[in-house]
Each structure stands twice: as C-alpha cells, then as structure tokens.
Amino acid sequence: xxxxxxxxRPVLIVGFVGVTLAAIGAFQPEGSVIYVEEPDVARKRxxxxxxxxxxxxxDLIEWEYHLPxxxxxxxxxxxxxxxxxxxxxxxxxxxFAARLAERYGLPGAGLGAALILRxxxxxxxxxxxxxxxxxxxxxxxxAAEVLAFVRQAPGPVVLKPxxxxxxxxxxxxxxxxxxxxxxxxCLVQDEGVFVPDRPMELSMLxxxxxxxxxxxxxxxxxxxxxxxxxxxxKRLFPGPHPVELAHVVPADVPAALAASLGDETARVVTxxxxxxxxxxCEWIVSDxxxxxxxxxxxxxxxxxxxxxxxxxxxxxxxxxxxxxKGEEPPSALPPRAEGGAxxxxxxxxxxxxxxxxxVEQARRAEGVLMAQCSVPAGHxxxxxxxxxxxxxxxxxxxxxxxxxxxxxxxxxxxxxIELRPDDDGAARDGNGSTAVEGEA
Numbered sequence: 001x002x003x004x005x006x007x008x009r010p011v012l013i014v015g016f017v018g019v020t021l022a023a024i025g026a027f028q029p030e031g032s033v034i035y036v037e038e039p040d041v042a043r044k045r046x047x048x049x050x051x052x053x054x055x056x057x058x059d060l061i062e063w064e065y066h067l068p069x070x071x072x073x074x075x076x077x078x079x080x081x082x083x084x085x086x087x088x089x090x091x092x093x094x095x096f097a098a099r100l101a102e103r104y105g106l107p108g109a110g111l112g113a114a115l116i117l118r119x120x121x122x123x124x125x126x127x128x129x130x131x132x133x134x135x136x137x138x139x140x141x142x143a144a145e146v147l148a149f150v151r152q153a154p155g156p157v158v159l160k161p162x163x164x165x166x167x168x169x170x171x172x173x174x175x176x177x178x179x180x181x182x183x184x185x186c187l188v189q190d191e192g193v194f195v196p197d198r199p200m201e202l203s204m205l206x207x208x209x210x211x212x213x214x215x216x217x218x219x220x221x222x223x224x225x226x227x228x229x230x231x232x233x234k235r236l237f238p239g240p241h242p243v244e245l246a247h248v249v250p251a252d253v254p255a256a257l258a259a260s261l262g263d264e265t266a267r268v269v270t271x272x273x274x275x276x277x278x279x280x281c282e283w284i285v286s287d288x289x290x291x292x293x294x295x296x297x298x299x300x301x302x303x304x305x306x307x308x309x310x311x312x313x314x315x316x317x318x319x320x321x322x323x324x325k326g327e328e329p330p331s332a333l334p335p336r337a338e339g340g341a342x343x344x345x346x347x348x349x350x351x352x353x354x355x356x357x358x359v360e361q362a363r364r365a366e367g368v369l370m371a372q373c374s375v376p377a378g379h380x381x382x383x384x385x386x387x388x389x390x391x392x393x394x395x396x397x398x399x400x401x402x403x404x405x406x407x408x409x410x411x412x413x414x415x416x417i418e419l420r421p422d423d424d425g426a427a428r429d430g431n432g433s434t435a436v437e438g439e440a
Contacts, residue, residue, distance in 0.1 A: 008084075009032075010084065011032060011087060012034050012097075013033055014035075014065055015037065015090030016045065018050060025054070030055045031056070035060045038063070038064055040195075071099035085106060085326075091298060099111045101324070106325075106326065107277075107324050110273055120205060121162045135158075136153070150206070153209075156174050158171070160186070161204055163203045165296075172209060214282070214283070215251050215253075216247075223276065226265075231262065232251055233249075233253070243384055243390070248404060280304075282294050302387070307342065307395070310339075312334050313338070314333060343396075344393070344396075344405075350381055354418035356417050361414045366411075367404065368396050374392060
C-alpha cells in the first residue's frame with residue numbers, strides 16, 4: 001500500500017508585497033505559503049483576489065498583527081500549523097513575526113531585537129551604548145519642544161516619527177521660523193491602503209542633521225553572525241523631505257569605507273541581539289564617521305534586493321528563506337559583486353498629470369532591465385512628501401556601479417511626465433503644462 005507523502009510545512013509570510021510574488025514562486029513549491037495580513041489592508045488592497053491564482057499560496061489568514069499580543073493569540077489559535085518559517089515581509093510585521101517564530105521554535109530576529117529596531121528612539125539608546133555613532137536626538141511631543149531643540153542645535157534639524165516607514169512624516173528644518181509649519185506637516189502620516197484604518201500611536205523625534213553621503217548595509221545574519229554583506233549607495237531628491245532618488249549596488253566607495261560600514265552594522269546586530277534574518281541598516285558618513293540613521297529587521301524595499309541579486313549575482317531571497325527555515329543557504333554568498341546595478345525613481349511635482357511619454361523608449365535604452373511609470377493621466381499630485389509619492393522606476397545593470405548609475409539617469413531622463421496647473425481641478429493645454437524628466 002502506497003503511503004501518502006507528508007504535507008509540505010507552510011512558510012508564513014507576514015505582510016503582502018505584490019512585487020515579490022515572482023521571486024518567491026521561483027523556489028517555493030505549490031501550496032507551501034500562507035500569507036498573514038491585516039484585515040483592513042487585505043480589504044483595501046484586494047489581497048485575497050491578488051493571491052487566488054498564485055500556485056505557491058495555500059491560504060490567506062486575516063489577522064491584526066500590528067497589535068501587541070496578537071502573535072501569541074495566533075499561535076494559540078493555530079497550534080497544529082507547524083510552519084517551516086515565519087517571514088516578515090513589511091516593516092510593521094517584524095515584531096509579530098519575531099514573536100511567532102519564538103512560539104513555534106523557529107529561527108528569527110528575536111522579539112527583543114525586533115522591538116528595538118521598530119523604535120528609533122530605543123535603537124539610538126541601545127546602539128549608542130555599544131559605541132555606535134548617533135546624531136543628537138530627543139523625543140518631542142509638541143511644536144514648542146521642537147522649537148527648543150532647534151534653538152540649541154548647531155545646524156539644521158530632522159523631525160521624524162520614531163515608528164513609521166517610507167520617510168512618512170519626515171522633514172528637514174533650517175531654523176525656528178519653519179517649526180510650526182513643519183510640525184503640522186509631519187503629523188500627516190497617512191499611508192492609505194498600506195496600514196489598518198485604526199490610528200497608530202504618534203511618536204516623534206527631533207534630531208541633529210548630519211551632512212554627508214548616505215548608504216545602507218544589507219546583511220544576512222544567522223545566529224547573530226553575518227553570512228553576506230552588501231553596501232548600497234543612495235541619493236536623495238532635493239527638498240525638505242528626505243526621499244530616496246536612486247540606489248546603486250554595490251556602493252562605489254573605497255574598500256576601507258565599505259568594511260567600516262559592514263563592521264558598524266555588525267555592531268548594531270550584536271547590540272540589539274538580532275539572531276536570524278536580514279537587517280537593512282541606513283547610515284550617513286560625515287568626515288569619515290558612519291552615523292546610524294535607522295535599522296530594519298527585514299529585507300529592504302526599493303528594489304534593493306533585485307539590485308543585489310543582479311550585481312553579485314546571488315539568490316538573496318532564497319537564502320533568506322533558507323536561514324529562517326534553519327537550513328543551509330542553497331547557493332553561494334559571494335563576498336564581492338561582479339558588476340553594478342542601479343535604480344532611479346520618478347516623481348512628479350505638484351499638479352494634474354497629463355500625458356506620460358518615453359517609457360517604452362526608456363525600456364529600450366542601454367543596460368535597462370526594467371522601466372515603469374504607473375501614474376495615470378488625470379492623477380492629482382501634491383508633490384513629493386514620502387516614498388509612496390514616487391510613481392516610476394528605472395533599473396539598470398552594467399559592468400560597474402558608476403556605469404549602472406549613469407545608464408539609469410540617462411534612461412530616466414527619457415521619461416517625461418506632463419504636469420498641468422491644478423488650481424481649479426481642470427487640465428490645461430499649451431502654455432499651461434510643464435514636463436518633468438523623472439524628478440520632483
């Protein structure tokens with residue numbers, strides 16, 4: 001008598017990220033993944049519909065994972081689920097995923113580490129105690145407290161939430177006269193379909209502005225030790241909101257600086273007690289010193305994983321899942337990249353979007369792997385405040401990081417987003433329109 005094969009232990013992915021479906025489908029077998037998503041987010045984003053024909057998806061469980069204690073409640077409600085791994089896919093899922101992994105006896109960040117990484121104020125305290133350079137920072141609860149910090153600061157100040165993502169509610173202030181407007185501006189922290197309808201706790205920081213080049217370190221970690229390290233170079237859109245304009249992998253920097261950034265990230269990993277998974281740690285280097293901006297206990301967004309997989313090459317996604325399953329990485333983890341890859345984002349200024357031209361031309365440009373601009377005609381843009389306001393992306397691959405970035409800039413320049421004045425809600429032709437070449 002033939003025995004039935006044992007059922008595949010499911011991987012629980014907490015948080016839905018549509019652009020990762022193809023990557024996950026390349027190595028996860030049929031019916032092997034269960035998604036966990038907030039009910040409000042699942043409804044607003046149509047997650048159940050998006051997953052219904054995806055072969056590797058077994059089920060969607062709607063669960064309020066943002067709330068404290070809900071990982072333990074999930075475990076008690078699903079004691080026989082026996083997952084192979086618990087994978088946080090979005091920033092807000094990291095504490096839930098870490099605790100759920102603990103309850104099921106699986107590898108993970110550890111709840112303590114996840115909670116520190118989710119709170120920028122706590123991360124400042126813990127990392128500074130470990131000797132990591134941090135800008136001066138203080139919690140603020142009113143415009144008056146921001147003003148007091150600005151008056152004693154030696155230069156510009158960054159006002160930002162301690163508990164949000166995607167540059168939401170973040171602004172650079174250059175003097176006391178900007179405080180009242182900046183406070184009101186930064187309290188607008190609506191992430192629309194990406195968060196539940198219930199309000200999130202307001203937690204704000206005022207910090208010393210550090211002037212320097214920006215980088216991030218992506219580190220695959222097992223048992224608290226690095227298995228793979230990449231340094232990404234960053235560029236920002238001009239303006240008061242620090243939204244990322246471009247990424248290049250690997251960062252085009254001297255080996256000594258890349259090693260220093262990796263060492264400092266490892267110091268953060270040790271300081272917070274992070275065990276298994278990926279950290280995405282952001283830095284500003286000023287006068288040769290890396291200053292910690294923030295650190296996330298999950299894979300990076302903004303197509304950085306795609307850039308890493310192309311430039312090295314490496315199967316980072318697959319290796320990440322393997323680590324969280326307690327398995328050996330299934331492919332090599334090279335110490336150095338073989339080439340370069342870059343992304344350049346597109347974002348219109350304020351106005352009503354008219355015609356978008358040049359996307360197909362950008363797709364045919366040298367070195368381009370992908371070019372997309374999703375903004376529809378008639379869309380009303382209020383300008384660039386957060387990463388969610390970007391509307392397009394160009395991705396390139398070349399023999400070197402510098403060449404990849406040059407090609408990305410060149411291809412992005414082919415995309416023209418026509419903007420028309422929006423003072424009365426009506427589109428205008430002729431002299432009433434402007435063209436934007438992929439920038440704010």
